[in-house]
Amino acid sequence: MRLFKFLGLILTVSSTSFSYSIDRLTKREEETTQKTDCESIESLWKQINSDATNCCDIDGINCDDDNRITKIILNDKGLIGTIPSEIENLTNLKYLVLSDNQLTGNIPSEIRNLKNLISLNLRFNKLTGSIPSEIGNLSQLEELYLSDNYLIGDIPESVKKLNKLLSKLMNNNCLSCDSNTRGCEEQEKDKCKKVLDECRYIESLWKKGSTDKDINCCEIEGIECSVVDNEFHITSINLANKGLTGTIPSDIGRLSKLQTIDLSNNDLNGSIPVISSLDELTTFDLSNNCINCESIKDKSLQNGNEMTCANTLKKNSCEFRCGEGIGECPEGQCCSAKGYCGTTSGYCSLKLGCQDKYGKCAEGRCGELWGSCLKEGECCSAKGYCGTTRSYCKSDLGCQNKFGSCWE
Known part of the structure; x- marks a missing residue:
């Protein structure tokens, strides 16, 4: 009986030691990572x-x-790049x-972990973006x-x-501060004027119902300013999958x-503006929109890349625009008097103003919606x-003499 108790005690101690070792190992792994x-x-x-091998010697x-x-205290040291987000690990920093x-880029939101910070001085840099609300967590500031x-x-x-500020x-800066x-x-x-002007140039892409003339589009997700x-x-403008409609601002x-x-992946239509002056442009993606990219002969960008313009003719939701200053309809479609592409009489009828310069028109069609046959006889x-054989011309077969010749 005493032997069993002794063995049980050994097992208990061994189990406790094993658990303690695992806990220490896990903690050591966390510390090393x-x-x-x-x-x-x-x-x-x-x-x-x-x-240097130790920053404490700097x-x-x-x-x-x-x-x-x-x-x-590293002021006026010629530092470039961004403030690393890993600065959050400096929890003893004051x-x-x-x-x-x-320094460029945003003030990292991870700064919220610097709970002991008393002074934060980032003046005279090239920092962009908004002031992170997480600075409000620095109660000792x-x-x-x-x-x-x-x-x-x-x-x-x-x-x-902040109570202690x-x-x-x-x-x-370019802040919209209360006076x-x-x-x-x-x-x-x-x-700030330059970027505000640029925001206005493209406001049809990002501005939704705001009447604030000085709103800065750099605050919009997907638009980067530097x-x-x-x-x-x-x-940079990345507004893919935003449900955009209308035309790309010229x-x-x-x-x-x-x-x-x-x-990409919007419902933009119309023509592609002239971008030949954009010397810095390396990527231009218009895939899956309602723009007739097939009519564009030169898709080259200044750096030699090509604009991406795939699947723009396959969207069921598209109603392409056409006409002067816009371009031609996709192959097989007619350009209506109002500058839309389609295949019904409202688009293709010459009587209704179909523009044959920018698409096909209903040559060979006639009647109330289409008008008269164009060729004599x-x-x-x-x-x-329209035709000249018996099935077209016999009155007893329904030939419409109002829109062409008929045989008695």
Whole structure:
């Protein structure tokens, strides 16, 4: 009996030790998969000293005894690129100063994890996008300096409600601030004008019911804006699968820094605007729309790529446009007087204004909807077709003498 108890005790201890070992192993794996503080911001400090192995040795970066970063003061270091999202791992960080550099892209929303942050200074960079509402999670924040960038939108309410915030500067951006918002009174209208103009050029693609003349399309999902040659421009339009209708605005050819256009899987119609001036354009996708791409002889872009224009004639929902300044109908279709493509009498009847220059017209048809036969001596049959044989011309077979010759 004592032997069984002893064996049971051994099994219990072994099981507990095994569980403890598994727990420690799992914890160790989690620790090794998470990046260290230095690894998390390597893209920044390696620009200063590529030979360094420990960021805590970099002038301007302070660490505690556990090699956790507590302070980053890297202003005016010529830094380029984006602020890494992995900055969220720096949970002991109190001061983050990256001002007077050439940083681009958005302020990462992952900044919300920096719960101990006291000062955030990103002034004088080329940051774009909106101010992340997640900054409102930084309850210890006392200083917030975001001025002299290309930020858009408004200041989030969560940021306005930060209790400990003593000082903030957000001027010289493209923000739509309330004039009473402290620290945001002066916005740099000149550097925002270019992108606002470009937004207006293509507003039929993105603007839905808004009457705000100064709304910035860079806030719209699918439209990317970047700083190019110290100017703020639209650089990418990706509005695929958005249910867009109507025509592509002709002024899209004025977006001089545009690199990508994807308007695929919509119901756009009409002609394709002149884009020969878009020297930066590398992608132009119009697949699955209602645009007659077959009539376009040259689909080449400036970089040698070709616009993608597949399956535009296969959509059942399409009613193609045609006529002067637009182009021809797909093969086998007629161009109506109002400039739509189709195959019924309303489109094909010369009597109703069918435009034979931009599609076929009802040559060989006649009657109330089609009008008279065009060739001299032709008869209009009972079924509305022109011809010269007995089945067309005999009166007792229904020949319509109002629209052509008939035989008695």
